[in-house]
Amino acid sequence: MTVELIKDLSFDVFKTLLMVAGPMLIVSMTVGLAVSFFQAITQIQEFTLTFVPKVVAVFLCVFIMMPWIARVMIGFTLRLIDKLPDYVR
Template identity: 45%
Template structure:
C-alpha cells in the first residue's frame, strides 16, 4: 500500500460520508433557519421551540433518504471488502 493509495481511500471515505450526511444536515439547517426567522418576526425568544421541529424534520429526512443513504454506505463497504484481496498482494 502506497501513501497515495491510503490518501485516496481516506478521500473516498470522507466524500461518501459527506454525501450520505448532506441531505439530513441540509433539512435540519433549513428548518433551523425558518424557525429562527419565525422567532425573529414574532419576537418569541423561547429556546426550546427549535428542538421539536428540527427533530421531526430530521426523522422525516431519515425516513425519506434512509434507503438511499444505506445503499451508498453498503456499496462503499462492499467495494472495500471485495478489493481487500487485491490490496494485500
C-alpha cells in the same frame, strides 16, 4: 499500503460521509433558519421551538432517505471489500 491507496481510501470515506450526512445537515440548517426567522419576526424566544422542529425534520429526512443511504453504504462496503487485498499488501 501506499500513499495512493491511503489517499483513495480517505477520499472515498469522506465522499461517502458527506453523501450520507449531507441531506440531514441541509434539512437541519434549513429548518433552523426558518425557525430563527419566525422567532425574529414574532419575538418568541423559546428553546423548544428551535429544537423540536429540527428533530422532527431530521427524523423525517432519515426515514425518507434510508433506502438511498443504505445503497450508498452498501456500495462503499462492497468497494472496501473488493480493494481489501490491495490494502493488506
